[in-house]
Amino acid sequence: MSVVLDVFSIVAIVAGLVFFLAGTVGLLRFPDAYTRLHALTKADNLGVALVVTGLLPQMDGVLAALKLVLVWLLVMLSSGAVSQLIARSVRRRECSE
Amino acid sequence: MTALVSLVVALLLLWLALWTVVARDAFVAVAGFVVYGLLLSLVWVRLAGIDVALTEAAIGGGLTGALLLGAVGRLRGTEAAAWSERSGAGTRAFAVLLSVGVATVLALCVLALPEPAPTLAPQAVENLAATGVGNPITGVLLAFRALDTLLEAIVLVIALIGVWSLAPDRFWGGRPGPRYGADPDGILTYLARVLPPIGIVVGLYLFWAGADHPGGKFQSATILAAMWMLVQMAGLSDAPRIDSRWLRAGIVVGPLVFVAVGLLGAWQAGAFLGYPDGWAKPMIVVIELALLPMLVLVLALLLNGAPARSADPSPASAETSMSERNTRPTPARSAGR
Numbered sequence: 096m097s098v099v100l101d102v103f104s105i106v107a108i109v110a111g112l113v114f115f116l117a118g119t120v121g122l123l124r125f126p127d128a129y130t131r132l133h134a135l136t137k138a139d140n141l142g143v144a145l146v147v148t149g150l151l152p153q154m155d156g157v158l159a160a161l162k163l164v165l166v167w168l169l170v171m172l173s174s175g176a177v178s179q180l181i182a183r184s185v186r187r188r189e190c191s192e
Numbered sequence: 193m194t195a196l197v198s199l200v201v202a203l204l205l206l207w208l209a210l211w212t213v214v215a216r217d218a219f220v221a222v223a224g225f226v227v228y229g230l231l232l233s234l235v236w237v238r239l240a241g242i243d244v245a246l247t248e249a250a251i252g253g254g255l256t257g258a259l260l261l262g263a264v265g266r267l268r269g270t271e272a273a274a275w276s277e278r279s280g281a282g283t284r285a286f287a288v289l290l291s292v293g294v295a296t297v298l299a300l301c302v303l304a305l306p307e308p309a310p311t312l313a314p315q316a317v318e319n320l321a322a323t324g325v326g327n328p329i330t331g332v333l334l335a336f337r338a339l340d341t342l343l344e345a346i347v348l349v350i351a352l353i354g355v356w357s358l359a360p361d362r363f364w365g366g367r368p369g370p371r372y373g374a375d376p377d378g379i380l381t382y383l384a385r386v387l388p389p390i391g392i393v394v395g396l397y398l399f400w401a402g403a404d405h406p407g408g409k410f411q412s413a414t415i416l417a418a419m420w421m422l423v424q425m426a427g428l429s430d431a432p433r434i435d436s437r438w439l440r441a442g443i444v445v446g447p448l449v450f451v452a453v454g455l456l457g458a459w460q461a462g463a464f465l466g467y468p469d470g471w472a473k474p475m476i477v478v479i480e481l482a483l484l485p486m487l488v489l490v491l492a493l494l495l496n497g498a499p500a501r502s503a504d505p506s507p508a509s510a511e512t513s514m515s516e517r518n519t520r521p522t523p524a525r526s527a528g529r
Contacts, residue, residue, distance in 0.1 A: 172383070173383075176379050176383040
């Protein structure tokens with residue numbers, strides 16, 4: 096059983112890291128602020144979600160696992176809100192030009 | 193494997209520090225500084241200094257970063273002019289000599305440290321039980337070296353007075369910063385409504401956990417101050433008037449309680465800031481409880497900056513005062529002429 100869980104953890108975390116890598120490449124390579132934000136939020140949301148999912152079976156105790164889920168929810172909330180704010184300020188600057 | 197990770201983080205840190213120093217654009221330099229702070233807190237985690245890591249992330253990266261961003265915003269108008277200025281060869285050579293000299297002396301000092309480095313850690317841990325707290329950092333900060341912490345709190349009050357004293361006379365007693373306009377459907381308003389309840393719980397948890405686990409009033413106060421700033425920036429509440437009585441009372445009550453406990457120690461335990469036997473833990477809790485609101489107020493007000501608006505509560509005059517203050521004198525002044 097524990098082997099299955101370990102394999103699950105490794106697969107999920109590696110998948111999450113792939114998202115982070117893709118997000119970073121996108122952040123460096125994409126042409127404008129909107130597409131860069133698009134790349135970044137994918138990495139944040141899916142990457143962190145997959146890493147957290149992978150770590151859940153490794154936690155000792157429900158409380159620690161719940162803390163991890165809380166971290167994930169907070170990252171989602173802040174990254175979603177901040178990317179909206181950045182996009183809005185970029186748009187405002189474009190409109191005023 | 194872990195050595196490799198440490199090496200990569202150390203190299204990244206050095207490169208980031210260099211990048212922050214040589215960046216010409218002030219905003220880029222501040223962005224580099226914030227990332228540097230976050231990376232540094234990772235280093236502290238690797239060194240098992242969780243308390244320092246928390247403080248570095250909250251104060252070094254977060255609060256200082258926000259202060260510097262405010263400074264960048266103010267300097268934006270003059271930045272282009274500053275770029276066109278080039279200092280003379282002599283000045284630049286002197287700057288290079290000075291920084292290389294300081295770096296060399298620091299490096300020599302670190303290399304000259306005795307091995308193992310002198311430490312009071314074993315003694316601190318040995319006598320920790322007498323303080324009643326389980327976290328050695330809290331024990332050192334509030335029992336063995338409580339005087340340092342007291343002076344730190346007083347320095348913060350002096351810093352705030354320094355910031356306030358930059359206010360023009362006519363805004364003295366007014367509110368700091370611009371009045372942020374509220375956008376009821378905006379995402380910032382949403383964030384300012386959803387996040388503070390969670391932030392307040394996390395902040396108070398960090399405060400309470402500081403007795404036995406990493407955490408404490410400083411980290412907690414930063415989070416609480418950040419929540420207050422978020423609510424202000426979303427326009428849901430205004431910055432406080434700096435002549436408000438409760439505000440000033442909240443600021444001075446922290447150091448005053450600290451000094452009172454110290455005097456009590458001089459009377460009861462024979463030394464300033466000494467705790468009577470068995471009373472260490474309650475005394476520490478009293479000091480922490482008095483310092484927490486003071487730190488929240490001071491940190492948030494430092495971010496708010498000097499008063500820049502008159503205390504007039506009517507929103508219309510508060511909004512215009514920002515745009516008018518540079519162009520013509522306030523009505524009160526022109527009436528006097």
